[in-house]
Each structure stands twice: as structure tokens, then as C-alpha cells.
Amino acid sequence: MNTLHLAEVNIAKPLAPMDNPIMQDFVNNVDKMNAIADAADGFIWRLQDEDKDEATAIFQDDSLIINMSVWENLESLFNYTYNSGHIKVFKRKKEWFSKMKMMHMAFWYVPEGYEPTFQDAKNRLDYLNKHGDTPYAFSFKSKFTSTDALNYKH
Numbered sequence: 146m147n148t149l150h151l152a153e154v155n156i157a158k159p160l161a162p163m164d165n166p167i168m169q170d171f172v173n174n175v176d177k178m179n180a181i182a183d184a185a186d187g188f189i190w191r192l193q194d195e196d197k198d199e200a201t202a203i204f205q206d207d208s209l210i211i212n213m214s215v216w217e218n219l220e221s222l223f224n225y226t227y228n229s230g231h232i233k234v235f236k237r238k239k240e241w242f243s244k245m246k247m248m249h250m251a252f253w254y255v256p257e258g259y260e261p262t263f264q265d266a267k268n269r270l271d272y273l274n275k276h277g278d279t280p281y282a283f284s285f286k287s288k289f290t291s292t293d294a295l296n297y298k299h
Contacts (some may be wrong), residue, residue, distance in 0.1 A: 148257040149291035150189055150215050153222055154266035155250040156209045159240040174234045181230050182214065185223020190214060190260055203263045210242075213261050219252065223285060240257040247274045251282045254294040272299070 161167040177217035182188055191214040201207040216222040225231055251269040273282040281288040
């Protein structure tokens with residue numbers, strides 16, 4: 146059986162353009178956050194050079210910041226998010242980003258070696274917003290396993 150890994154997407158709506166002084170602390174911390182992710186236990190892949198045109202076409206909003214990554218498992222992602230240097234910047238998100246009315250983060254399982262696309266991410270976010278947490282698309286509130294995902298019929 147092929148190994149499944151955990152993919153994640155999170156989107157954010159900045160309060161101002163990236164070159165605005167309001168966003169400076171966020172921009173100044175991006176490389177640091179990426180370096181922490183890259184060195185984290187269980188980290189596999191992250192979106193590096195997003196194709197802004199493709200993301201804009203799929204998400205229909207050119208102001209969104211879109212982050213995607215792949216992890217060995219949910220625990221690895223949780224530890225990066227809440228138990229690493231990432232948490233210091235994460236706690237400040239209200240300084241830089243507006244509160245979204247919809248779910249802005251989704252997780253799902255992908256085959257080993259697969260890099261999720263913007264369309265994959267949009268599909269999972271849409272599904273999560275429509276159906277709530279399921280093994281097809283979920284949040285940290287649910288602890289679905291790869292077996293749950295394989296057995297789930299959506």
C-alpha cells in the first residue's frame with residue numbers, strides 16, 4: 146500500500162498590500178517561518194514560487210496569500226504550527242490579516258510524492274466549508290487518519 150501524507154492549505158486576506166508599512170513585520174518574518182517549516186520534523190514540501198495568475202484564476206481574489214505544504218502526518222503539522230517558533234508570528238495574525246467568514250485552512254491526505262495544486266486546495270476548502278470536517282477535508286478539530294480518508298466516500 147502506498148504511503149499517504151498530509152496536505153494543508155491556508156489562505157489569508159491581508160489588511161493592506163504587502164509593501165504597506167502595516168504588513169512589514171509579517172513580510173520580515175516570512176523567510177524565518179519558512180526556514181522553521183523546512184527544518185521541522187515531518188516536513189516534506191511547501192509551495193515556493195506560487196503562480197499568482199493561476200491562484201487568482203482559481204480563488205478569484207488576487208489579494209489572497211495562499212500557503213500549501215505537505216507533512217508526514219497531522220502531528221508533524223500541529224507541532225510546527227503550535228510548538229515551534231512559528232507560534233510567535235501566528236499569534237499576531239490579527240495585526241496583518243482580516244478575519245475570514247469561511248474556513249481558511251483545510252487538511253487532506255495525498256499519495257507520497259504528490260504536490261497539491263491550487264485547484265486541489267480550492268476543492269478541499271470548498272468541501273470543508275460546505276460539509277464541515279470529514280476525512281475528505283478537515284481541520285485541527287478532527288483527527289482523521291489516512292485510513293479514514295481511504296474509506297470515506299464523498
